[in-house]
Amino acid sequence: MTLRILFEGGRTGPWRVTGTRIVKGIGLAPVDRLAVSVADHKGTPAPEAGWRLQGACSNLRYTTSSESQALRSIQPELGRGDANHATLIPIRKSQAWWDLAQDERRAIFEETSHHTKIGMRYLPAIARRLHHSRDLDEPFDFLTWFEFVPGDEPAFDDLLEQLRATYEWTYVEREVEIRLIREARAV
């Protein structure tokens, strides 16, 4: 069993949505606010006029031991007091991606597309947590959550541009980008 995180887009929650961009495929309904919580698995209905996405904080799927050590030495925790900007990026990859064997996916992910290497360049500025959704009857395969201070938003834009230019991204068939600012007082 792994920790499952719930992202509820609607009218409440401490994160104010500053923009929703449909990068590829079908979008998500525009919402005002986002709440992030540990899922209680009770199957509560989606928030009124909004959406609910969830994902599991699961084991590493491609990262090698040496990459993992390098990441651990530099990556920050979520929830840094001054990192009040966040972005949620739900992504779905194509069936062609999932039909590849493990070594083929790994080769595209890192040896060809340098996914980890690119991400490392933006550490410790851009904190990140990956949530796996594909086996959960969810519309996306992954939900990636990023946190950073306002001044690092240009660096974050750079990071996204580089990742989206990779060969790996040709397998992405749906992607939405939801930009957020945490407000002092939860609504």
Add this chain to the structure above:
Amino acid sequence: MTLRILFEGGRTGPWRVTGTRIVKGIGLAPVDRLAVSVADHKGTPAPEAGWRLQGACSNLRYTTSSESQALRSIQPELGRGDANHATLIPIRKSQAWWDLAQDERRAIFEETSHHTKIGMRYLPAIARRLHHSRDLDEPFDFLTWFEFVPGDEPAFDDLLEQLRATYEWTYVEREVEIRLIREARAV
């Protein structure tokens, strides 16, 4: 989204339980029969005096392209008319396993423990389907389903003995083995 399979142990279903063996850790309540179905995700309660387990038919996690091609060339489909013996083996691995990086798990799985190579020796006799449960709030990480003709039961016993003797199996902390026979008339 992946196909999710539901295994319901209780008083109904076409598979009659001929034996339940606790291999390691906590067992499962003994039941008379087993039903296997595609999950409808409605969260129906567990069958009376029984249990319900589910798992997703997900992508390959360790298998390389060449191993996958070799497997595809020889492995049979489930549901062969004369393969009326089956076994369900729910397994949970330790946190130490899940904390390993991808290359470390792969090395133990195949280069050290020859998991795929051992399984290949028993193909096409022993049909097999793996279901992933770890990210689904389930008590086990994997549910493996095997089907074979009665005469191949000794070969199946051999397969289990070889796998359980591997270094990979030192990471197994819970394992139950449920032997089954399909009866002509569903109950």
